[in-house]
Amino acid sequence: MPAPRNPGRTRGQILDAALGVLADRGHAGTTMQRVADAAGVDKALLHYYFTSKAGLLSAAVMHLGDRLLADVEAAVAGLDDPADVVEIGFGTMWDHVTADPRLHAVWLSLYAAAITDPVLAETVGAVRARYREMVRARLLAMVAAGWRSSLSDSALVMLVVASIDGFTVALLEDGRTPALDEAIAATQEMVRALIERP
Template identity: 30%
Template structure:
């Protein structure tokens, strides 16, 4: 008789295997058999849990977004000031859990696939809206809303751009330099805002 907790464990194992396989290949052009083999389950079981490969890929993207969202919420809960809120959002995007080679490669693969997959495009829109909202939660306390909108858009572009650039390089991602680059931009904008008109 199977254990009660096995289906969630197997689903999670398949999602983790998908991230690792996509990360190694740098593409979503992987098979259910490869992912299932890496997870230590049969291909038939993978199909049973997720249907077609697209179902597993969407579940994988939702998992990555869910983990990122949970990390951001934890970081924001301990932020006392508007400035700390913005820095927390930036730091989480480059944390050890998020800014690792497999996750970076998976993000790049999902961005590419979203050009032809409406479900993945919708998930990426959810991510973009959340990122914008989380940044705005701090930025609106630091500058007028129109400027906060522009700065939030630029920070989001820097985060996405640093992921893309990192995906195209070999070696270990350098989260410290990535955070410093985004923080430098933010500090420049804050200083400009403080200057008298």
């Protein structure tokens, strides 16, 4: 099969379609044919790019992670004041979650599937590691600017990542509620309070 004329755009189009199918059908209901139909391309093109469903799902996980992390990294780049980092970092992540909760349902379903799928586990693990490293890099920037955390960097990273994960599950289960907004604000305040000037 000849290579497509615009491989980057076509690959991105397929990955966007895969995320849509995953959101609608779940991990088990996502097939190469359904993704090809949603992308408006021949199924053979999916095999050209991804070889298998596992390869396609791994690429979709990376695609989703790249989008989210790039936006958050851009939003907090150069910030070293904890109040700004927490407010803008959390805010950007939360904007992603609330803009399309289905995509985060996809992420959580793939995260769960990765527990028993070694191919997905490798990709999901790589995205999670980048996520943690991004949070750690901001923490180190704050330390370099003279701020100190009362928690170890590993514990603070875990607190931030686990909070976002938990808030995402709560949003997917119950929708946006006043209690959820209050919990997010309290967590932001708690994280800010853990980082102070010596």
